Amino acid sequence: MAANNSDSIQEELGEGGVGVKHEAEEEGEGASSSAAQATATTMLPRSSSRPQLDLSGAAIHGTLEDRNPTILLPNQSDDISHLALDIGGSLIKLVYFSRHAELSTEDKRKISTKRRLGMFNGGRRSYPILGGRLHFVKFETGKLNECLDFISSKQLHRGGVDSPSWRSGAQPDDIVIKATGGGAYKYADLFKERLGVSLEKEDEMDCLVSGANFLLKAIRHEAFTHMDGHKEYVQIDQNDLFPFLLVNVGSGVSIIKVxxxxKFQRVSGTNVGGGTYWGLGRLMTKCKSFDELLELSQRGDNSTMDMLVGDIYGGLDYSKIGLSASTIASSFGKTISENKELSDYRPEDISLSLLRMISYNIGQISYLNALRYGLKRIFFGGFFIRGHAYTMDTISFAVNFWSKGEAQAMFLRHEGFLGALGAFMSYEKHGLDDLRVHHLVERFPMGAPYVGGKIHGPPLGDLNAKISWMEKFVQKGTQIIAPVPMGVPATTGMGGFERPTSKGDILRSDASAALNVGVLHLVPTLDVFPLLEDPKTYEPNTIDLDQDEFKYWFKVLSDHLPDLVDKAVASEGGTDDATRRGDAFAHAFSAHLARLMEEPAAYGKFGLANLLELREECLREFQFVDAYISIKENEASLAVLPDLLMELDTMNEEARLLALIEGVLAANIFDWGSRACVELYHKGTIIEIYRMSRKKMQRPWRIDDFDMFKKRMLIDRKDQPYKRALLFVDNSGADVVLGMLPLARELLRHGTEVVLVANSLPALNDVTANELPEIIAEASKHCGILRKAAEAGGLLVDAMAGIQDDLKDAPESAPLMVVENGCGSPCIDFRQVSSELAAAAKDADLLILEGMGRALHTNLNARFKCDALKLAMVKNQRLAEKLFNGNIYDCICKFEPVS
Ligand SMILES: Nc1ncnc2c1ncn2[C@@H]1O[C@H](COP(=O)(O)OP(=O)(O)O)[C@@H](O)[C@H]1O
Ligand SMILES: CC(C)(COP(=O)(O)O)[C@@H](O)C(=O)NCCC(=O)O
Ligand SMILES: [Mn+2]
Known part of the structure; x- marks a missing residue:
């Protein structure tokens, strides 16, 4: 049985430690180490992209400190636009690209590490460090002026207000924007007149197909089924994608065999589409908006309008041909026989009858075309779908019913943007073709311009405008996230089948629906981690975030929020501005949580890793660079490191290895993401807690493979030590300084190269790759092994001076290096890591993953091509029970050797 030290940890601190203040507080200052402070000013860019710009002769105007320095590219032609349009009969869809031109912040550490990892000589492609994002926005075609104002206010036709002004010299007359849809013809003159730009027309079907193909190739959770109210994302195998039927339900309907x-053919279509529903609906109900009409349908009863089989057969089924009494025999058929006016019918009932009539019809025609060509898969796009559960269920039901389950209806998250995306893809040098799934990161910022036309997103980069927008959003918030009561449609069914059982669900206004489609960050520097045993079957999240699990995390994260906001505001000096940003962050994150609570799959297949990352991204969105900067505690831990190392050096090899692993597990208690641990911190100083945590270590741990690891290290590999170990570090302070660094030192002693892998961006109190060199430099002052290794790894400032020469001399020690992991989250998804980490992995034969985020919530079940050691203290009771049938503060030492 594994020992349980949970009670004893609480008891120990509860007694001895009560009233003892946190060291940082005693000192009366934020205890921010200078290493931590460095991060605040030199945040690494998360995203970079590969626009194919001609960089020759580039000159920077402005200083390196500028976040967006102006870059003049004299040799760059103007043929890369930032905007493409699909101007349809009902809606205008915009896809635009924003570059956040930040010059490479490659410091000496990075350059040196890349040289060591062979990244400059290895023929790897290297990309200009220009962050790029794709944004999706829509307007009503009837409000074209709003769209023109939007383009103009953001200067999208000239490259965007947030972009470097490389096109500042370009005259609007030179600018050509790709556009598709009928409006590209109809409104060409208006665009010329208002914006001075020419629209270059692209074929609408071409665009729909290339947009759909790109999404199905590049976005992991793009396609989903929707049956009986249940949404399920479908993993599309690229080798088994074609042929399929694409049905775009816009104003009218296009049916394309792809x-x-x-390679495609428009095989059919129908004039009964989204325009029909909205047009007829508006006339018959006096609704002012499409959403209002759709919302009405949710409270409708179509039996008052539709003629049912039972109405004709005197309440009986027509069982001989399989029609039940409640089947719709004729949509709106009842209205002929009654002496009633339109005003005698409920608008709700009219809307539902219409919606069902049109959705079934589309489903049926689609099925017939699928049958005609022997296709099994039908993807539905277009904005008629509107992410509306009932519409999707109805279409799915029709396809399923008529095909007897042979054909499958699938929907696309970017539903109405296929054409606009395709138009964007038609630019010759867009570079999107080369992107793979792992190069795209979708984010869901609150302040992103949202689909619709009433409130526009603020110009990008203008935080103040974004917060004002948020404040408006919050005012509307109760309507946005409150469920619309949904009546059960009493009688339904059509043309030979019963109604779908789903009752439909909440219809959100455009503002919140926009959160379903995020901003796509194009990050060509991301790679799949090469040591994953099988990237295809790899799933980062250990526990599925189902409704029940999400409920739990909703509460945990909501409870954490006030404390986090306090920390965040304090980290930015506690100013009024910081307070306002803190409020905006809290509202934004709460809105995300509320949205996900309603529909956990709203943003694609979402795991705990995504949820925890969303919180960090949301902080960044409101420009909180490092909310936990003041409690990173590196200095206090560095002060006791020399004593710890001395103590370790008195031990024999075996005892030392155990002490080191114990040390890592004990020090993993410093986790500001765990409520239980944060409570502990009030009861003792960092050193007291560390000592107590170590003292309580009792083996066997909940998972205890230490003996196997020891044998591997000290016996099997005695004469052939590991060549390179990647140590995925977790928290700042004692965790990294007293836990992982001493373990790294031991490996170095064995002659193993050590690569410390740390976050690219802050997440909770996790240490970042930027902070590590300074921590190591400080530790090196007290330890020759670390110093030599750090010098050999190019980490020390002294060694940096001779950076050109340092590879020439044979190193006296195996090197200690630092690489960033490409993440800004407490977890790690090995499908998307930095290219630096991927390069470091090539020669690695040992991985050590530390902490709950990286070794338990994610990757507990991940299999690698080399030996892997997973170390963590479980600091959450529920997780301990769920995963290990254990208790809070249990320790996990899971060793998975290959062969
Ligand atoms: N906010 C909205 N305003 C108008 N129509 C909407 C809205 N949201 C969804 N729709 C539906 O989407 C249809 C237009 O879909 P879309 O794919 O944009 O086609 P098109 O290119 O023909 O405009 C409309 O006819 C209507 O049924
Ligand atoms: C956010 C964390 C994954 C970070 O853990 P770490 O990786 O630092 O060990 C962890 O603190 C966590 O799972 N917290 C859950 C919330 C709580 O227990 O209060
Ligand atoms: Mn952590």
Missing amino acids: DGHG
Whole structure:
């Protein structure tokens, strides 16, 4: 049985430690180490992209400190636009690209590490460090002026207000924007007149197909099924994608058989589409908006309008041909026989009858075309779908019913943006073709311009405007996230089948629906971690975030929020501005949580890793660079490191290895993401807690593979030590300084190269790659092994001076290096890591993953191509029970050797 030290930890601190203040507080200052402070000013860019710009002769105007320095590219032609349009009969869809031109912040550490990892000589592609994002916005075609104002206010036709002004010299007359849809013809003159730009027309079907193909290739959770109210994302195998039927339900409906990239045929269509529903609906109900009409349908009863089989057969089924009494025999058929006016019918009932009539019809025609060509998969796009559960269920039901389960209806998250995306893809040098799934990161910022036309997103980069927008959003918030009561449609069914059982669900206004489609960050520097045993079956999240699990995390994260906001505001000096940003952050994150609570799959297949990352991204959105900067505690831990190292050096190899692993587990208690641990911190100083945590270590741990690891290290590999170990570090302070660094030192002693892998961006109190060199430099003052290794790894400032020469001399020690992992989250998804980490992995034969985020919530079940050691203290009771049938403060030492 594994020992349980949970009670004893609480008891120990509860007694001895009560009233003892946190060291940082005693000192009366934020205890922010200078290493931590460095991060605040030199945040690494998360995203970079590969726009194919001609960088020759580039000159920077402005200083390196500028976040967006102006870059003049004299040789860059103007043929890369930032905007493409799809101007349809009902809606205008915009896809635009924003570059956040930040010059490479490659410091000496990075350059040196890359040289060591062979990244400059290895023929790897290297990309200009220009962050790029794709944004999706829509307007009503009837409000074209709003769209023109939007383009103009953001200067999208000239490259965007947030972009470097490389096109500042370009005259609007030179600018050509790709556009598709009928409006590209109809409104060409208006665009010329108002914006001075020419629209270059692209074929609408071409665009729909290339947009759909790109999404199905590049976005992991793009397609989903929707049956009986249940949404399920479908993993599309690229080798088994074609042929399929694409049904775009816009104002009218296009039905296209797609056989490959650029290979397609428009096989059919129907004039009964989204325009029909909205047009007839508006006339018959006096609704002012499409959403209002859709919302009405949710409270409708179509039996008052539709003629049912039972109405004709005197309440009986027509069982011989399989029609029940409640089947719709004729949509709106009842209205002929009654002496009633339109005003005698409920608008709710009219809307539901219409919606069902049109959705079933589309489903049926689609099925017939699928049958005609022997296709099994039908993807539905277009904004008629509107992410509306009932519409999707109805279409799915029709396809399923008529095909007897042979054909499958699937929907696309970017539903109405296929054409606009395709138009964007038609620019010759967009570079999107080369992107793979792992290069795209979708984010869901609150302040992003949202689909619709009433409130526009603020110009990008203008935080103040974004917060004002948020404040408006919050005012509307109660309506946005409150469920619309949904009546059960009493009688339904059509043309030979019963109604779908789903009752539909909440319809959100455009403002919140926009959160379903995020901003796509194009990050060509991300790679799949090469040591994953099988990237295809790899799933980062250990526990599925189902409704029940999400409920739990909703509470945990909501409870954490006030404390986090306090920390965040304090980290930015506690100013009024910081307070306002803190409020905006809290509202934004709460809105995300509320949205996910309603529909856990709203943003694609979402795991705990995504949820925890969303919180960090949301902080960044409101420009909190490092909310936990003041409690990173590196200095206090560095002060006791020399004593610890001395103590370790008195031990024999075996005892030392155990003490080191114990040390890592004990020090993993310093986790500001765990409520239980934060409570502990009030009861003792960092050193007291560390000592107590170590003292309580009792083996066997809940998972205890230490003996196997020891044998591997000290016996099997005595004469052939590991060549390179990647140590994925977790928290700042004692965790990294007293836990992982001493373990790294031991490996170095064995002659193993050590690469410390740390976050690219802050997350909770996790240490970042930027902070590590300074921590190591400080530790090196007290330890020759670390110093030599750090010098050999190019980490020390002294060694930096001779950076050109340092590879020439044979190193006296195996090197200690630092690489960033490409993440800004407490977890790690090995499908998307930095290229630096991927390069470091090539020669690695040992991985050590530390902490709950990286070794338990994610990757507990991940299999690698080399030996892997997973170390963590479980600081959450529920997780301990769920995963290990254990208790809070249990320790996990899971060793998975290959062969
Ligand atoms: N806010 C909205 N305003 C108008 N129509 C909407 C809205 N949201 C969804 N729709 C539906 O989407 C249809 C237009 O879909 P879309 O794919 O944009 O086609 P099109 O290119 O023909 O405009 C409309 O006819 C209507 O049924
Ligand atoms: C956010 C964390 C994954 C960070 O853990 P770490 O990786 O630092 O060990 C962890 O603190 C956590 O799971 N917290 C859950 C919330 C709580 O227990 O209060
Ligand atoms: Mn952590």
